[in-house]
Amino acid sequence: MKRIFKFLTGRLCIIGVMILIQVTWIVLFLLDVSRRYYFVSIVLNLIALALAFSIVRQWTNPSSKLSWCFVIMAVPIVGVPLYLIFGRPGLTRGTRRRMDAVNARVEPYLKKNDALSDHLKQEHVEAALQTEYIWNVSHNPVCDHTTSRYFPCGEELFEAMMSDIRKAKQYIFLEFFIWDQGYMYDTLVEELAKKAAVGVDVRMIYDDFGCISTMPPHFYRSLQEKGIKCAAFNPARPVMAIIMNHRDHRKILVVDGKVGYTGGANIADEYINRIERFGYWKDTGIRLEGAAVWSFAVMFLEMWDFIVDSEEPYEKYMPERAFVESVPTEGYVQPYGDTPLDNENVGENVYLNMICHATRYVYIYTPYLILDQEMIVTLCNAAKCGVDVRIVTPGIPDKKMVYMLTRAHYAKLLENGVRIYEYTPGFLHAKCFVCDDKYATVGSINLDYRSLYLHFECGVFLYQTPSVAEVLADMQQTFSVSREVTPADCHKKHPLGTSLIHALLRLAAPLL
Secondary structure, three states: OOOHHHOOHHHHHHHHHHHHHHHHHHHHHHHHHHHOOOHHHHHHHHHHHHEEEEHHHHOOOOOHHHHHHHHHHHOOOHHHHHHHHHOOOOOOOOHHHHHHHHHHHHHHHHOEEEEEEEEHHHHOHHHHHHHHHHEEEHOOOOOOOEEEEEEOOHHHHHHHHHHHHHHOOOEEEEEOOOOOOOHHHHHHEEEEEEEHHHHOOEEEEEOOOOOOOOOOOOOHHHHHHHHEEEEEEEEOOOOOOOOOOOOOOOEEEEEEOEEEEOOOOOOOOHHHOOOOOOEEEEEEEEEEEEEEHHHHHHHHHHHHHHHOOOOOOOOHHHOOOHHHHHHHOOOOEEEEEEEEOOOOHHHHHHHHHHHOOOOOEEEEEEEEEOOOHHHHHHHHHHOOOEEEEEEEEEEOOHHHHHHHHHHHHHHHHHOOOOOOEEOOOEEOOOEEEEEOOOEEEEEEEOOOOHHHHEEEEEEEEEEEEOOHHHHHHHHHHHHHOEEOOOHHHHHHOOOOOHHHHHHHHHHHHHHH
């Protein structure tokens, strides 16, 4: 009962109800007017048709366009206002101009090492093509003088993060989608406050929607009193003008420009299994030390300047050249960011390139398997070419409808030779690829429409680093404790209603 009351009085419920009231009022108003005046119904249908044409002209995912056009044309009174609130692919013009201005200031701070790129081309052309793509679209260079360490669970990841935070001398940057009260949050904030008290520049970015049901409305004030600077991305407000689609889903920690982290874990106790939700919560992360960390520092500062509308020189945050050159080279490391504002699906294309270049195997972790046609075709083609394609999804879901949609994609993949495993111990939240003992990527990017098309995301591409073997070893261990799904599982007799629900879910997938 207490949990229900907390939900009903929480920001998420209040904002959702207020937006629902506004949408309902508009729908009822249009319905009433169109009944009284026939020409209004005609005008509304013409608006729906014009909007559908506008959507078709966009350079966005065809599945998403199909879903929105279906809703808009089938029920214009509902579809038109819903699209204007939740479906627009970009931010406002003013917001886009601000982001473009920040991007222009950032570019000079990221420089390509042409000699390193040329050396990689001679060593392995497919890896070089991937790094060239990432450079051209996200302007993050491939780096040497970097070490990497992979963490197969949130507990080990958090322990390492805290160890590095305690060593901070100059600054600590944190950017996470979800912050939740508990042991992890309290331990982190206590150490951040200590560092801020001795002059370390401590900053945190949180996604307001990501924290809407986990933190009090003005929790940042208590952090600011402790000397921790805070910035909220895209604050959620109960008005229809809000564009809810774009969220900051990144997970970044940077300490002094020397050490950086990314992965799937947020700041909440389930990620380190201090509390149990959906069985054992498996997440992963990676620690970088050396030259590649600078890309994550720049990503954070770029987002910070965008949110708080500031301009500051980045030079003071760069690590000393002597330190960078002292770090040994362990393969090639390239962080990358993805933004929904550039019509370039960097996260998805990095995944697609890895699948296309795989010759022996490609293994995948993803909590959600909500695929577009490009990804389905690429996975199936790789499997039909003899590549061992395996995907691990959760055995215990966190969202039942999304889990139904994940399973709705199984049959097509299995029919074409893709192998699917469900993580028996609990919920798998990791987002990793590894292939051919050569490449891996670890980051925040799920295999779903929101991550691939609508969120700000990040990851790190790894080639010939020891951490690639660490990712592979973790995946092999995970296979051993997971249940392999068979075609027979998908061909069990389902009621007509279930099949219809699966079909509707696949149609609505880009809208979820």
